[in-house]
Amino acid sequence: LLLASQRLDEGRMHQLESHLSYRIGLRTFSAMESRGVLGVPDAYELPAAPGSGYLKSGVEALTRFRA
Incomplete structure (x- = not known):
């Protein structure tokens, strides 16, 4: 399941949490x-230039990436 949003509605996110195996921020x-x-x-501290992000898979540490 892949969800995409420009704005986070934390209440809805909490309801879906058990269905998400990874997150891209x-x-x-x-x-x-x-x-x-x-x-x-x-x-929040990522550079303003496009292409940088974080991947979180399960309980593992964050992985920073550049696309």
Whole structure:
């Protein structure tokens, strides 16, 4: 299952959490949004240039990538 959104509705995200085996986080507008997606504020600190993101698979540590 792959979900995509520009804005996170945390209530809906929480309901779907058990169905998601991985998450991809691009640069977010706030540290709070990053925590909602990835559990950490790291996506908020990504560079403004396109192409950088984080992959979180299960309980493993985040993997930063550049596309």
